[in-house]
Each structure stands twice: as structure tokens, then as C-alpha cells.
Amino acid sequence: MKTSISRDDAFTSSLKLAYTIDQAVEASGIGRTEMFIAMKQGKLRARKLGKRNIILASDLIAFLESLPVREVA
Template sequence: MTTNQQLSYTVDGAVRATGLTRTRLYAAIGEGSLRSFKDGRRRMISAKALEEFITKLERDSARRVA
């Protein structure tokens, strides 16, 4: 199966992909609400983990508004 979808991002790549700040992403990683992994010295975040994190942010935001 061939796909053009990127499967994982560096933190800087995740910043570009999501529009969130590095500080916000590292805080989420530190508090355990965003899963990540190391590849050598690089911190990586899977596309799936980013999707789940953003979905959670949307849900939490909708609860605060309601």
C-alpha cells in the first residue's frame, strides 16, 4: 500500500502541521496528554497521536463553551 500521508513528525514538524507552539507541545508531552517517542536523539510524534491530542483539545474546548 502506498500513501503520501506522513506517519510521524519531529516537534518542529508537528508545530508546522498543527499551528500549536513548541512550548504547548512539549508541555503536553511532559504532562502525558501527547504521546511521543525517541528516534536516536530526535523526539518524534506520530500523526495518530497528534490527531488524538487535537480531538481531545476540541472536546475540552467544547465542554468549556457549553
């Protein structure tokens, strides 16, 4: 019996549940400075674990999806 995995399942299973700042920067392509600015402005939710900032994958995705869509000229 073969089990097929949908593209959505493959995408979801490859995601980490949470990222450090450096991991979120690498995963999103956004620079560290912009990441900290977004956190300070309340646009990107982060959690604290000791001294570390942790960003949930769902919060990173929500932030990226909230960015304006580039209009085609």
C-alpha cells in the first residue's frame, strides 16, 4: 500500500516549529536589522526563552504574508 504525500504536507513537514533570529533571517531572506525593526514595531511577534528571541514559524509566515504586494506597472 503506497501513501502519497501532498505538496502542502511536504511543505508543512519541512518547516521548523520555531526559529532563532539567525534562522528566521535565513529562512525568510530578510536582514537581521529589518527583523529587529519589525519586532520592535510589533509587526513580527517574538517570544523570549532566557536571553534568546524565538520566532514561531506561524508568526514568521503571518508577518511575511502581511507585507504589501508589489504592484505591477
